[in-house]
Amino acid sequence: MxxxxxxxxxxxxxxxxxxxxxxxxxxxxxxxxxxxxxxxxxxxxxxxxxxxxxxxxxxxxxxxxxxxxxxxxxxxxxxxxxxxxERYSEAAKAIRDEIEKYVEVKEAGRVGQLTIALVLVQLAQGDSVAAAKWYQWVLEQCPEFEFTDDARACR
The missing domain is CATH 1.25.40 (Serine Threonine Protein Phosphatase 5, Tetratricopeptide repeat)
Known part of the structure; x- marks a missing residue:
């Protein structure tokens, strides 16, 4: 100190x-x-x-x-x-890791917030294909996410 x-x-x-x-x-x-x-x-x-x-x-x-x-x-x-x-790749990896943690405890609300963040990070990098890919990945990991407002915002 x-x-x-x-x-x-x-x-x-x-x-x-x-x-x-x-x-x-x-x-x-x-x-x-x-x-x-x-x-x-x-x-x-x-x-x-x-x-x-x-x-x-x-x-x-x-x-x-x-x-x-x-x-x-x-x-x-x-x-x-x-x-x-501005280390977007590292930020995206940390977000994915955090999503995995919240999928384990079945907290779809937090998964949704993090998915929006992940999609925005991918779009900030100019990679809409990666944004769509990671959105699909989250849907596979957490099927209940598909019916949330956050999922609709990402589409």
Whole structure:
């Protein structure tokens, strides 16, 4: 935190990573995940790419401990940061991963929101064929999505 206050977020990143790794190695996955969340918030404005790395590390941790809500939050942050950095392919991958998580828990409403986001990301890249392909993919994964307002918006 001292490095952050001194304006040196880049130097803080390896220390955050070390703390996260040590919490995980000691079996404190929840503490490691909370550290990811706090650390990423500290460096996100100055070092968004490093924040993405932290969220990806956190995602791997929470997937081990079956914390689907926190995994969804980390995926959402990864998506937002990739969009901010105009890394659309990475953002689309994170959205697809998040859709898969919500399909598992049968939450069609959230699947619909994410599908709209995925279609918009594909269209922002100028790829209407990919947008249609991923829309069809979601319909196959979550058949109840077809009858939602979000599905009608994507057609």
């Amino acid at each position: 001292l490095l952050r206050d001194a304006g040196d977020s880049a130097a803080a990143f390896p220390l955050f990573e070390k703390a996260i790794d040590q919490y995980a190695e000691s079996g404190s996955l929840d503490t490691a995940a909370m550290t990811v969340e706090k650390a990423a918030k500290v460096i996100v404005l100055q070092e968004p790419e490093q924040a993405i790395k932290l969220y990806e590390k956190g995602l791997a941790l929470v997937q081990q401990s079956d914390r689907s809500k926190m995994a969804g939050e980390f995926l959402s942050q990864i998506t937002r940061l990739n969009l901010r950095l």
